[in-house]
Amino acid sequence: MPIIKTEHLNYEYSSGSVFHKTAISDINIEIEQGEFVALIGHTGSGKSTLIKHLNGLLKPTSGKVFIEGQDIWSDPKNLRKYRFMVGMVFQYPEYQLFEETVYKDIAYGPMNIGIPESEINERVMKSISFVGLDKTILSKSPFDLSGGEKRRAAIAGVVAMNPKVLILDEPTAGLDPLGRDRILREINEYHRNNNVSIILVSHNMEDVANYADKILVMNDTKIVLNGSVSDVYCHAKKLKEIGLSIPQIMEICLGLNERGIPIDPLTTSVEDAVHQIIDLFKLKEKDGQKC
Ligand SMILES: Nc1ncnc2c1ncn2[C@@H]1O[C@H](COP(=O)(O)OP(=O)(O)OP(=O)(O)O)[C@@H](O)[C@H]1O
Ligand SMILES: [Mg+2]
Incomplete structure (x- = not known):
């Protein structure tokens, strides 16, 4: 299900x-x-x-x-339960930081749903390490963090709810x-x-x-x-039509393929494209053709 x-x-x-x-x-x-x-x-x-x-x-x-x-x-009474099950990190979540310390901010969600104190500490530690922040940051004010750190602290607050x-x-x-x-x-x-x-x-x-x-x-x-x-990449043309970019390397491979060069048009890595092109050169050399 x-x-x-x-x-x-x-x-x-x-x-x-x-x-x-x-x-x-x-x-x-x-x-x-x-x-x-x-x-x-x-x-x-x-x-x-x-x-x-x-x-x-x-x-x-x-x-x-x-x-x-x-x-x-x-049954709208159950909505609260679903909001905890499905955690949401909004766009620019750093604007939602409001507590005195990063620790309190991360602990705020789990405390609100009645998680015992002993477990809260464990959850805060796990979440902070997941977002790659050092534990020393927990005693700081969220407003003293850099932009990237604030973003990661805000994500940690949602992760601490174990959604x-x-x-x-x-x-x-x-x-x-x-x-x-x-x-x-x-x-x-x-x-x-x-x-x-x-x-x-x-x-x-x-x-x-x-x-x-x-x-x-x-x-x-x-x-x-x-x-x-x-x-989805098979529909590269449609993606471009609706204003979504495709990887640059795919754009090049699509172009080469359209010009009759036998290269996979859905190539997504530069490394893969380089291997394919080298193989094509080798094939031509074997056939005695000048590249
Ligand atoms: N509160 C609102 N009142 C009226 N129209 C709204 C409201 N919020 C969004 N819209 C309109 O609803 C449509 C969808 O908006 P939505 O924010 O869901 O798009 P989005 O894909 O998230 O865009 P973005 O990439 O800019 O965040 C847009 O036309 C937007 O102008
Ligand atoms: Mg949006």
Whole structure:
């Protein structure tokens, strides 16, 4: 049974008023336990609106959301339980840090759900090490941390809740390339070591291609592609049409392939492309042709 499933999910902001705006239409998705799913789409395609439905932060205008097979809106008393099961790291989560110390900030969520004091310390230590921050940071004010550290402390606060599903809305937004790679690696590590499902929202296919089991592509309120990384890359032209970039090396290989050079158009690594090109040169040399 999928851990999260949606059926014909629609959402309209300011529904019933003259300002109504459809943000997601007819979304039917399934997320399995332990799956790493990337949700990709350009600005305004509906990504944040969709994920806010997955733990009941937004109520669908129509359609259903199921968590472990249960319709989450069938009894609103259960919504609290689902919000803990599905942890959400919002875009720019560092703005939600508010306690005097990093320790208190990370401990805030688990304390609120009644986790015993002894276990809280263990959870804080585990979460801080997962996000690669040194323990000495725990006694500091969150406002004295660097941008990247604040982001990681905020992620640690959600991880400390031990969610079954961790949703991260553009966790790398605004970070430099080193900070971005580090956070992506840490999320991947966390995914490999714990049986959690990850839903990672991004504008950038290249960011997620190395990690995701499945990619959902959104455009103009709808899911337009849904499959493995290679399934989705097969639609490179469509991705470009809707304004999503494909890896540069794939762009080159696609171009070469279109010009009749027998190279795999779905090549995603430079190393792989280099090997293919060297093999082609070797073949030509064997045939006695000059390159
Ligand atoms: N509170 C709101 N009231 C009215 N319209 C909204 C509201 N929030 C979002 N929208 C509109 O709903 C659509 C989907 O927005 P959403 O924020 O879900 O997109 P997104 O894919 O997350 O974009 P981004 O990549 O910029 O974060 C957009 O057209 C947006 O303008
Ligand atoms: Mg968004």
